[in-house]
Amino acid sequence: MLPEHARSHNRALVLQTLYTTGAQSRADLARGTGLTRVTVSDLVAELMAEGLVVELGQREDARPGKPATLLDVDRGAFRIVGIDVSGHRVVRGAVLDLSGAILERAESPLGGATGERAFELVAELAARLAALATAPVLGVGIGTPGVVDPRGTVRSAPNLGWTDLPLQARLSARLGLPVHATNDANAAVLAEHGAAEADDLMLVKIGHGVGSGLIVGGRLVTGSGFASGEIGHVVVGTDGGPRCVCGRDGCLEAWLSVPRLTEQLDALGADADEAARAEVLAEAGRRLGIVLAPVVGALDLPEIVLSGPAHLLDGPLIDAALETLRKRTMAEQTRDLRLRMTAHGQDIVLHGTAVMVLSGELGVS
Amino acid sequence: MLPEHARSHNRALVLQTLYTTGAQSRADLARGTGLTRVTVSDLVAELMAEGLVVELGQREDARPGKPATLLDVDRGAFRIVGIDVSGHRVVRGAVLDLSGAILERAESPLGGATGERAFELVAELAARLAALATAPVLGVGIGTPGVVDPRGTVRSAPNLGWTDLPLQARLSARLGLPVHATNDANAAVLAEHGAAEADDLMLVKIGHGVGSGLIVGGRLVTGSGFASGEIGHVVVGTDGGPRCVCGRDGCLEAWLSVPRLTEQLDALGADADEAARAEVLAEAGRRLGIVLAPVVGALDLPEIVLSGPAHLLDGPLIDAALETLRKRTMAEQTRDLRLRMTAHGQDIVLHGTAVMVLSGELGVS
DNA sequence: GAAGTTTGTTCGTAAGCTTTACTAACTTTC
DNA sequence: GAAAGTTAGTAAAGCTTACGAACAAACTTC
Incomplete structure (x- = not known):
């Protein structure tokens, strides 16, 4: 020192x-x-x-x-380029100012690209956005699925076919700009933390898969193998459940992923009554509550935020999850527990990448 | 700065x-x-x-x-006084040197004392031990059940009848020494961390109740309400379970506490066959694994340590817990997961209080 | 208009770490 | 066995950083 x-x-x-x-x-x-x-x-x-x-x-x-x-x-003095690779079909990007406001947007269809081609798409999108910036670019932030180490190397991202890809280093060399990369759920929890008052926070990101990001004691939890937040393939309960892509029965993702929920609702038919639809969503919510209860107990979490399609999550699902959490943990701990939807909507990862760049380059969050 | x-x-x-x-x-x-x-x-x-x-x-x-x-x-230059109030019947204390070795021991029967009388017992034991020290006392460390805030005030410890008791401040004024107080499970995980190489560690303390302490990113997790580690009253699984003192069915403590395990084994009779005894313990281990799986997944924990009676925990119970953890989480995360007994035995809290004093007074751990 | 208040700067000082240079004391090499 | 090389520890000088004291500027209050 x-x-x-x-x-x-x-x-x-x-x-x-x-x-x-x-x-x-x-x-x-x-x-x-x-x-x-x-x-x-x-x-x-x-x-x-x-x-x-x-x-x-x-x-x-x-x-x-x-x-x-x-x-x-001077919140207009610099720009931040943010890239969200967590989408299933497109890579989304934006130019943001220092306040985190989105000024420009751009996206590239992923078209099933993997490996080197996927990296090219990301690099081109980042370069395109950097060129759009009307002020110096402070840095580039990337949120990607998979396991990302502190140096921004993607250790493993099966969907993108990335293994030990030095995303941060290669992109930084190519763009001549500081680059910060992290897991998409970690980026999301950083976005939420920027606004939240609490120093402990969990964000559950529900999309094609289910992941989460955690902030404990004001600091992002990375995990010993940089694989924190991987709750999608934790088995829920002791009564089996739907078969998961990973081969087991009753993984959280098999209960809760967007494709699974949509499929279940579609199976009810277009003219299904509202109560039946609510019950499908409530059951998924209860399963989420079952998995989160031990985490809330162990960490004494005051707040959990959900990110994903509001029409599925915000309603019976979130209500059932909170009720289940309360039923399965000590009253003193969960009496004040807040469980809510994010206010960032679809842009949560983009906002998170901006927080990451602000924190990494300026020490501000 | x-x-x-x-x-x-x-x-x-x-x-x-x-x-x-x-x-x-x-x-x-x-x-x-x-x-x-x-x-x-x-x-x-x-x-x-x-x-x-x-x-x-x-x-x-x-x-x-x-x-x-x-x-x-100079590990003999100073002494540390450690007090363990987590026992059900006695308050245990020790004089330790800077290496954490126990030099002198003393204990006081608790005799059901609560409130002010329990505080008196603790204060007298601490004073007695401080007088036994043959070198200057660096500080006094206390591990107590209940919720303890960073200032060492016991917010709530039902068994001892303590509510908002400024344990650290009162004891420090009385002894004229620096005092550090924390939850007993937190002290235990600090003891284990002193030796462990990992920066992420969970310690599960199984005794009359079930509690845990967590170190994440090298730092002790306190929780937003200073109540981290309270996993004893998290409900396990979705198939009911034994009635807990808290009134619910299937809390972890109702499956796993020492009184409960002992009672179940006694019910089998003295001439019960070994397989039946092992099955009782294995079932408790499976329940522990079920509760820990989401925590391991969310935090990407590399190591979990158990503290408690080895004749109950070390064997079928710990084996079943690890197997369950592996079955219920992603293989990549738990492939290298270690689950083991502490090497500190009964003195784990005493050793932890020493770590706390070393860290608080010298910045060493 | 005098007195009081607040802001922001100038100047000198103390703390803390570094670089450079030195001595001491040893081993290796020829 | 003497010269050369290496390592440990110290001394002196200098740079960075933050502080306190003092002060000028510019305002309000009485």
């Missing part, structure tokens, strides 16, 4: 405070961070020289003393 | 390296920590002045250059 590490820590602290609290003066920052006004002034000068922070002019309200000069993060 | 924070970080880094790697020279420390020899010399001088580090004399082996002066943590 060198003095310059302390410096960069303080720099990130100032930037973080400014980012989350919004426009304020150097003196406000000093009070907020615990540093002195002198130090804050120095750090702000550095941040202004880099174009990250701008002066907004004097504070308007009438107070004694010299009027304060308001500062803020 | 001030320069002196960097200093104390580096100080702890040097001490940690010396503590875990053992006797070595200043130059070795410099290589090991990445600091320069000058800085290491300075920090070592400070640590020697405090009596924490001593010179052992010159290195014996024949090498070119000036012979190195070996240093080591």
